[in-house]
Amino acid sequence: MQQTLLLIASFTIMLLMAGAYYIASLLLSPPRRKEGKESSIYASGEAWTPMEEAEPPYVWALLIFACIDSLPLIVILKRSFESILLLIVALSLALLVIHEVQKD
């Protein structure tokens, strides 16, 4: 418990330090030019139309990712034949889904 708290405290200190770095970096860069919307500057070098109907980040991909990522943990914790089977079935399903998506 104490070790977990130490990690959280250390994480918070690093967060404050990184935040200070980021704010300090504001002082290094020159002020941003004030330009009208019609002459917006794009870092990629060419103007683009914002993707109004952009798909949200593939939620299903993140879900599959989270599910599969948690399975090796079950294997470690349970250390049983069923957990290995579960892992193989899940990986095969993920493979099938990815294969189907890539066909599109």
Place this chain on the structure above:
Amino acid sequence: MNIIKLVLYSTLFPGLSFVVALTLFHEWIHRKLAARLQNRMGPSYTGPFGLLQPFYDLWKLMSKEDLAPATTNDYLTGASLVWALVLAASPSMLIPWTGSPIVSFQGDVIIALASLTLSFIVMYLVIYPIRSPYPIVGGLRLLGLLTAAEVGYLICISVAVVITGSTSIGGISSSIMSVLLQNPLLIVPWLAAVICGIILLLVEAEMDPFTIAEAETEVAGGFYAEFSGRRLAFAYLISHMHGTVAVYLYVATFFGLPVHSGLIGFLEILAAGVAIYIVMVLIDTATPRLRLIDAERMLWLRVIPITVLALIASMFLLDAVRAW
């Protein structure tokens, strides 16, 4: 542990400043070695052997004008970059740099891997609201690759966890070599995990042949296309930090380093990390970029099945050795 010590550990060694310095050192190795292999000089003039060149490049990027598309939310971007930077650096507190880690508890290996994964997801949240097609395409490509790589890397590390019976990085590091020496049969799955681990580290470090997410000619730099100035500096730093921390996590869990404590121990783990990184740079320089479909096939159809087999083999061999 008193508060002053904790602040020093978190800010200096092995905290944020150390990880930033180590990341820039690895960046120098990458640029120098790649340049020499291509018959170029590489960084040479800034500092001894050009060692300070990555630092000055970072400084220069930070002092450039910060251009951002009209759709950018400044506060969200700033907060996400800071958050991603700390998530990428924090596993350093769990790595036994000088013999024993600053923080260690059962299950910390999972925290370290989750932290590295979250660091990328937070980075993706920075670029998504910009709604530019280039970083979204690059980000989705990277998401696809990293989904496979993170799963494979976790299974690889699970082999070390199963072999040692410990879920803390310190515990794995201190016992893996003695367990392998006592049970030489376990070297087979361990070796398979070590080899697959290097391939997966290439994805984590965004090195060739897995750099399709930032293909310049196709998606104008992909993930980083709409970053400039200090945002680009932070984004590059986070990306390289991700790879650097993953290398030392790999060294500590698979090679049981450091063996000694103190400065000698630190030099041991540093030398091993640099050696692994040099192997990665050699692969990066010698291989062309794979198409996304080929990279996915390689990871899902070859690397991950081998890691799963290594995991199963390590469990059965361990049970067989115990029964014997």
